Amino acid sequence: MYLTKEEERMMDGEEGYAVKKSMEILVALGDIYGADRLIEVGSVQVAGVSYHNLGDAGLGFLNELAEDGTVKVLTTLNPAGMDLEDWKRLGIDAEFARKQNLVIDAFKKMGILISCTCTPYLIGNLPIYGEHIAWSESSAVTFVNSVIGAKTNREGGPSALAAAFVGKTPYYGLHLDENRVPDTHVQITTELKNLPDWGALGYSIGKRVENKIPYITGIADASLDKLKSFCASVVTYGSKPLFYINGITPGSEKHRPPNEVITIEDRDIKEAYESINDDVSIIDLVCVGCPHCSIKEIAEIAELLNNKKISSNTEFWVACSRPMKQMADKQGYTETIERAGGKFACDTCMAVAPLKGRFRSVATTSAKGCYYSRQNGMLTKMGSSEECVEAAVRGRWS
């Protein structure tokens, strides 16, 4: 890979340890994937924030980088393992909280925004069409590649950090237009009625077009929330972090539907629900906001919970970013939700909080949420916001 004089100096350690280590990571990845050079990036999203996944070693690694590393571009952060302000109410133990705060301190020292959300595009880190960026967090990577038309590979925590310290990323993969061409035509003949239907569609497509780029036809309309949920699901269950929906997402007008065709029918959506749902009736936890709730989703939950009472045997979590909660506070949504017995889980989510062993079952609107909850040993139910609220009130799935 070609390096400029400046990049060679970074590689030699002239800008310190963090930049040198970052250059080693970027050059190795560039060599593996055949990049000819590094390109500048507009922003970075860093995953690998929960102390649950990092442990003391990961914390040590971040502290070493924070010694002399400062990010060169706008850099935002994925959810942490807890609500940074209200962790006690979510049942997080004090030692975990102490360690999680040390992780956050290290990121703060690097100049990273402590945004702690998987939807940075809702709170101020919104790339533009065609912009090169280096993001981790598979749902966000899929959203900005597909819905916005920005260009990023699916980075891991350390490679995203490396891009932030250098301000560049190796030029390969989804940064190149020739690798963004759809290779499977997915015809939808079923009607998508609500949010979890989009999650089920993501499951169905992800399983069938493993590691490919789908070009989807047969969808008449979508919304931010539906696309957000679909992005999380389709990549979790197997596709590349890029898709096109004819007439809806940018670039779909430039490409022709590929020759290889698969069809998604009513039956496929039904099968997706059957695979995602377990045979369980008592619900210990209801969680909405995977990916993090938009303000519209919070408003909907508030309306559904108005004058209701959540079962004393069930916890109800609304996962969202801090700015979204602040808007909900001002609007009165928070009060309505908390009066019903619901809790806000800001800065964190059901995929990265240390939930293993705490709940036996979860109900959620999210197909991705079900995937990670199973990894945490929980039985899962996916349904609409109405069904989830009803489960919370009754303490059971009907």
Add this chain to the structure above:
Amino acid sequence: MRRSSGERKMELKGRIILKGVAEGEALTTSQPISFYGGVDPNTSKIIEKGHELQGKEVKDKILVFPNGKGSTVGSYTLYRMKKNGVAPAGIINRECETVVAVGAIISDIPCVDKIDVSKIRTGDQVQIKNGLVTIKK
């Protein structure tokens, strides 16, 4: 490739992912390894259900496998093993991918790929010297 008569000695040339020298007993599998969730960062034991190395410890071994798989958090798992003193001495892959490459780099574990891993057997004494892999016996 050179092979001396009588004893099994072989040199294989690969591509450097992280340069360095490492030597030890080979632990070999034909299956990909997921470090996040598949390997215990405290004991170095492979815990993925049904994996052909399930129950084996990778500590101080030259770990030989075709490629990594799974969550990118796996890079941090390798790093945790290094800090816990239970990391493999070196890594040999057929085709290194992001998780293992980044994990090896941040953990200072010599790593080489583009190697025909079927040539190396569990129990072989193996040396990695930058891009060169030597099977000593």
